[in-house]
Amino acid sequence: MNESDLSLIDRIVLGNCVEGMRTLPGDCIPLTVTSPPYDHVRAYGGHTFDDETFRSVAQELHRITMPGGVVAWVVADGIGDHSESCTSARQKLFFREVGFKVYHTMIMARSGSRWPARVRYGDSLEYAFILSKGRPRTVNLLRDKPNRQAGLVYTDAPRPLAQRERPLPSVKGRPISALGVRSAVWTYPAGGRTTTRDRYAFDHPALMPERMAEDHILSWSNPGDLLFDPFCGAATTCKMALLNHRRYLGFEINPQYHQIALRRMRDAHAEYRRRLDTDLLGA
Template sequence: MTESKNKNLNEIIEDTLFIDSNNLDYEKLNDIDCVFKVDNILNNLFISDCVDFMKKLPDNCIDLTITSPPYDNLRCYNGYSFDFDSIALNLYRITKKGGVVVWVVGDKINKGRSLTSFRQALYFQEIGFFMHDVMIYAKKNTPFMRSNAYTNCYEYMFILSKGKPKTFNPIKEKTVRSGFEKLVANKKSDGVNKKVLKELKTEKTKNNIWFYAVGFGGTTADREAFKHPAVFPEKLAEDHILSWSNENDIVFDPMCGSGTTCKMALINKRNYIGVDISEDYIKIAKQRLNKVENNLYEK
């Protein structure tokens, strides 16, 4: 995979066959009516409003999106705000048939829960997504924050698919028990339960509540990542990448922040596209990806 490049969308114009930023008088890309040739923008980071960027992607081009928006439509992100409806509509359009969007989100707590995540989930359904699963991201070491309620230690992971998911590689975990055990089978004709000796399975598919440590060392060992206010665990991104995509698929993060999704896509031999409106966060993401690329090159 090619080296990550920190590209401002105002410095890129899509030509009919390729992106060539060397011999052009630059204009604001958002004022130019063009559609990206996806193969030419793979494995890159872009500074842009994600809606403006997605409008320039062709239909049905993304295998998997993993992203975590700022909590609630009311919350700004490094000075910027987001248009959820437009983000959702464009995600549906660019997702391949059978593709998946993993939407990791929590609710703002201010005089009770806002329930914005629920409203977002319902809107995703309204525009055509299938709610394939509602999973829980459970945080192992969340500090106590509320005096009049139980500690909030989870976020939702909405698994949205465009039709039936085309890829599912279930993650397995070891079972508690192994060996052989007498298990009840069908009843005999006299009504007595019949017991047979069966070998217990040594592994099973994980359930849909996933536990992750948070904070330095748990979320990531990349110290620079914590300059971003809401880093989610690398293992969380990796588990979803392994579950819902295959090697060489395209993994997209329209609000990539410090680049966790892109980093884990690169490590697991997927193509990535990362977009963030904040140049500061794209710089952090680039640092993290450069480390990975250097390590892969040395190997």
């Protein structure tokens, strides 16, 4: 954003996100992380999110996302009449229609969040569609998967002479690192203090686990980048952006949830200052 748009940085704005996005310049957002309402699974203060609204959101998201920018769209399907709605699949295809590339499809699994149904396995999965406007400008793959062969030396086996035109240079062995890149299935404990320690935030009916928001922010952005959330809710994404040295902007249409978001960000700013003071004193 240019200097005339700085008044929107580090703010949670009360209002309709489509109208709000229309006030933003094009190609200005490097990363969006959001989880919109879907399939009337929960009531959000009487505000609906129908197919027409989704299409407007998708079109505006493409307009404001900068080249190389990423949208992490976390969504699931409702179940009615013994069948999944397939809303997520239709949304994924429409994002392609407006110009996004579907860079990656990931699974967000929440353990301990719901009782299993009598006729199906536990309903605890969400999709995270990683949408990019061209080639992603930032990809920081998280390396926290323990390698069972850590410390061993890996050597590339050269191809037989019959399979190559000229000899390959000698390959030096390299040790296998202790941690490797995690899979595309991320699992988080859900509920209570495992989602957040901000108890008052549970007045919002559908909190994203803080670790989930943080992992997407770390994966698709760098310190100093702007994080955007058009469905800000209780400001989980904005809080984790701040605590990881990013700027933030969120829109929230529900006044009650907007007040929760403002309180949460006040607490987050206090926590951020405490961390900075601790770092300075320990330096």
